[in-house]
Amino acid sequence: MNRSSSRSGGANLPALRHHNASLVLDLLRVAGEQGISRLELAERTGLTPQAVSKITARLRAEGLAAEAGRRASTGGKPRTVLRLVPDAGYAVGLHLDRDELSAVLVDLAGTPVATRTTPLDLGAPAREVLTTAAHAVQRVRADAPRTADRPVLGVGAALPGPLDHRSGVLHRVTGFPGWNGYPLRDALAERTGMPVVVDKDTNAAALGLALRERTGVDFAYLHLGTGLGAGLVLGGALHRGTRTGAGEFGHQTLQLDGPPCGCGGRGCIEALCLAAAARGDIAEAARVLGAGAANLVGLLDIDRVILGGRTVAADEDAYVRGVREVIEERARREGAAAPVPVTVVGGGDRPVAEGAAQLVLAPLFGRAGEGGDQEESGRAERTGRGRRGEEGPDDEREGAGAG
Amino acid sequence: MNRSSSRSGGANLPALRHHNASLVLDLLRVAGEQGISRLELAERTGLTPQAVSKITARLRAEGLAAEAGRRASTGGKPRTVLRLVPDAGYAVGLHLDRDELSAVLVDLAGTPVATRTTPLDLGAPAREVLTTAAHAVQRVRADAPRTADRPVLGVGAALPGPLDHRSGVLHRVTGFPGWNGYPLRDALAERTGMPVVVDKDTNAAALGLALRERTGVDFAYLHLGTGLGAGLVLGGALHRGTRTGAGEFGHQTLQLDGPPCGCGGRGCIEALCLAAAARGDIAEAARVLGAGAANLVGLLDIDRVILGGRTVAADEDAYVRGVREVIEERARREGAAAPVPVTVVGGGDRPVAEGAAQLVLAPLFGRAGEGGDQEESGRAERTGRGRRGEEGPDDEREGAGAG
DNA sequence: GCACTTCGGCAACAGCGTTGCTTAAGTGGT
């Protein structure tokens, strides 16, 4: 199976059921409006058609999937097309940037249905920032009144600094030491009354992009804004590292004994790249970025490099061209069949907020990533619950019981 | 569950059973001679004690596990200790280096029981190299006559160049273009009559080291010999990348526009490091290596750095000290709680051969890594096999049926 | 209009881990 139950590892029947259901749900999500047939699901998962029938029947009963037309016949009964029901649940994504707060409400398919952007001073007292954030959550929900009676599964919050994804505690948001050790997750959960997941901005963006791809595609998302960071998707899952610190791309040494960097080191790629950009030498900035990207490609053997962030958005073509050139030159040297493609993600910082929302949704689709559950509980260990149904409202699976 | 059934992802009851059995077997392996009790296994896996009892009963029936004494009582019936039966199966590991061939026979626990080293010219015709390799396999088996009636599960072969781990085809062994496109796996399988797995030398070494650790520890193995490469263990599994190319550590740019490297690039860490080592400036070589290691630590947020290879072995202390210094300085700058430990693996190149053997054994313990099965078949999809038992000798699970 | 093909649900089934209970095998007090 995948990494979702990684901590203890033992799997029982509920875990099996959950795993397969997530898998099918994920395929439905990726299929999008076009849908996918039962038999195709069976092929893709390796399960028998009958098993897929049972699983999709459960998903339909829960309101997460629905039949939607049929395909052309190939000489027999035509295949029935199944689709994810996007409005079976929603999630809020927050992007707390240094000077701006973006909030977005997305449905299960990841489509944004409401967006808000407000100025924000991340250096202000925590209380103030939290109020602004909680407000933004409420307003973005109010902006989509059609969804008022639909369950909102939680809030995902993305921000720049190093933090502990598991506990939801910030470490030291670069430039704003006041946040040191602040338990953002719990504080925001109390304010909003919803489950909260926090993560680094680059991780959130990378996760959002990963969900657009099919499973198994490895890529790096390089975010060049006020700083330079990376989000890594390896083995189809977000790689956060042991302390949620992975993606510290900006302070890799690219020039031994080079010019000093604000971090105290010398020759960091961030310093080189931003200095070039500041003096208007975009081509040099792109070349430097490309060298770092090429290092990454070689080191991790990834399939794709995606650029984003405000600075890149200001001159997309130049950055893509420059990075691509370095990577292609290196591929040529090594005799590789085809160089790794370099693309850019549009919309400046918007992917971060959308990805933040996906922090909440991803577990539904078995795409939680290596960090595992944010709640310290074990998920499907020891089924518990003696009797059948009856007994309380939270008996439904997943919290997405929008039946 | 883990990454073993990653391709299609669907899981059925046999897959579940296999997964849990592998998990238990892995815990038994890690526990070593000291053993582990059923209840401890239950705690670690999250399964119920009764489930563990059933699983261990099956493993005992297959000859893979055995009872071995009991622990001290804590006021009740004392816990029975279970142990892996190391001689239930063996594997051969081959290290085809540029000038030397090492072969090793290890048991299920990973303990070497026989070793052979021969000169080898990797530039010789394939036929010749294969003959030498096949000979080494036979001789290492003959060296351990006690194991003559025990099943040998296969041969793992590790070599320097880039290659495709899935198909077992070499790409271009650096410096020996004659191997381009050579299907080493199939050729060696035919010669030895055993299943063969091939992988890069650094990957093999990293895998061997990973199996010594508990699951979940991420680390990088940096191998400095005639070249400089890395093996990455992420999320507890070997990270090979999409094309088995991950770990291309030596040709990362560490000095923009620096001195030219044999690869055609400039300022590659390998060139800088080996140049310093060649002129006897070990401290500088270690500092350069440390800069690359620090980049890696920041980028992937790993738990440990392990150094190895002939060049390192020649002056272990100096390298460890130099690398550690760079990493500790950076940790200090970033205010990290504790710097990532740097250690060295003894024995020069021996870890590569032992790791190569683990390429064969790892799947038994659910530690196959992201690359997935080398045989293109899907493992546990569609159970097949209509009736029970009967029907043929290869009915036993795993091929390790040493009942 | 009928034979054929293909899809998908119903019913019976094997096998997984779980639950409830019993037996095994120790410790410690009297």
Added chain:
DNA sequence: ACCACTTAAGCAACGCTGTTGCCGAAGTGC
């Protein structure tokens, strides 16, 4: 020496998973 208590581990029954065998549903093509 005995008995109450504690802890470990197996037996039997069970619920639920995906699987198999079969049959009705819904199309195509001669």
